[in-house]
């Protein structure tokens with residue numbers, strides 16, 4: 679569960695690809711429309727373009743695309759947004775949610791993380807939105823690495839060495855964002871992603887890795 683259409687690729691796509699290969703049903707839940715990330719030559723109806731880019735990336739992985747359709751820069755832990763995400767969780771029925779860390783740089787990322795934590799708890803509460811049947815139990819919750827790894831102490835790593843090419847193919851679907859590489863307030867995404875999976879891989883003793891923390895609170899921990 680991420681804020682923007684290209685966040686999965688940067689932070690967790692390799693792990694999702696491993697889960698998919700092992701037989702899991704996987705979905706990307708993207709909360710914001712991506713409507714404000716314009717390149718220097720503006721793209722008409724950018725939200726629709728970015729939705730198409732995210733759908734193409736999800737298809738490469740074999741994932742379902744679920745969307746919150748909220749405007750960029752306006753995500754917050756509100757009752758309205760919780761209710762929308764709870765309905766999404768009750769539709770897809772995840773056993774594990776992967777969400778942005780509270781230490782991440784972008785306000786939408788931090789809001790998405792807070793929403794994921796609340797909604798993945800209340801989605802199993804029968805008294806909350808009784809018009810949708812609740813999940814049998816709360817899904818597990820993992821916090822993702824932060825963009826550029828700032829302020830994030832990994833709890834564990836997932837070896838994604840086999841899925842590096844797929845991560846690049848998926849990122850390459852996001853042409854409207856890759857077009858921003860020369861913008862003053864933007865960083866070349868391929869470099870950001872490669873630096874991160876390589877550094878986390880070096881820490882874990884493999885070619886490429888993604889880092890996570892388990893949300894280790896009562897009723898959210900799992901015995902495997």
Ligand SMILES: [Zn+2]
Pocket residue numbers: 681682685784787
């Ligand atoms: Zn983002």
